Amino acid sequence: MARLELADLRSVSNFVASWEGPLHILINNAGVMACPEARTPSGWELQLATNHLGHFALAVGLHRALAASGGARIVAVSSSGHQISPVIFDDLHFSFRPYDPWLAYGQSKTANVLFAVEATRRWSNDGITANALMPGAVYTNLQRHTGGKGSGRTPAEWFKSVEQGAATSVLLAVSPLLEGIGGRYFADCNEAETVDRRTGTLGGVARYALDPTNAERLWNVSEDALSR
DSSP states (O other), X not given: OOOOOTTOXXXXXXXXXXXXXXXXXXXXXXXXXXXXXXXXXTSOBHHHIIIIIHHHHHHHHTHHHHHHTTSOEEEEEOOGGGGGOOOOGGGTTOSSSOOOHHHHHHHHHHHHHHHHHHHHHHHGGGTOEEEEEEOOEEOSGGGGGTTOGGXXXXXXXXXXXXXXXXXXXXXXXXXXXXXXXXXXXXXXXXXXXXXXXXXXXXXOEEGGGSOHHHHHHHHHHHHHHHHO
């Protein structure tokens, strides 16, 4: 077991430097949701920093280990919350917009999907594929800023157990049906339908979250942010 703080790039760098041997599966599951406005020492908005940039730095840093496995998979845990907001490239860190915890969360979850799209495009020749998913409504400490299970934001019948919520992640990580397949978004153990408006349910993936131009742009912006 090793300590890793995704919002702290020094922690990510130390973790990467300590890794030895090939890496077959990387599940980017950690995250924060709808938290009060906060920034990292780099000045990044905390949700984008934790949910996307920290995982991006981790995956890039572990690229050599992933490639060495000869068929690695990256699993990016996103959310139906990505339908709340695309990535706003002109104001990623709410430097001008009034901060809204849900817009920030939605943007960061869209970034997770775009990462899977571009990672697959860039790294598939190295035997690395990445897919994103919606685990479902699972009541954990993630909801500590949202009122929790009794807040009424999510119908009670939509909630899953932790085991049920993990099922799609496990499928993407190990199923032979997905060998060589990447750049897609799944929910309830199935590839999700692409949609052009909010669904009002936990299903569907916004078209902007799968857009290859958006994915490439986000990758380049993320690389630039990490290089500063």
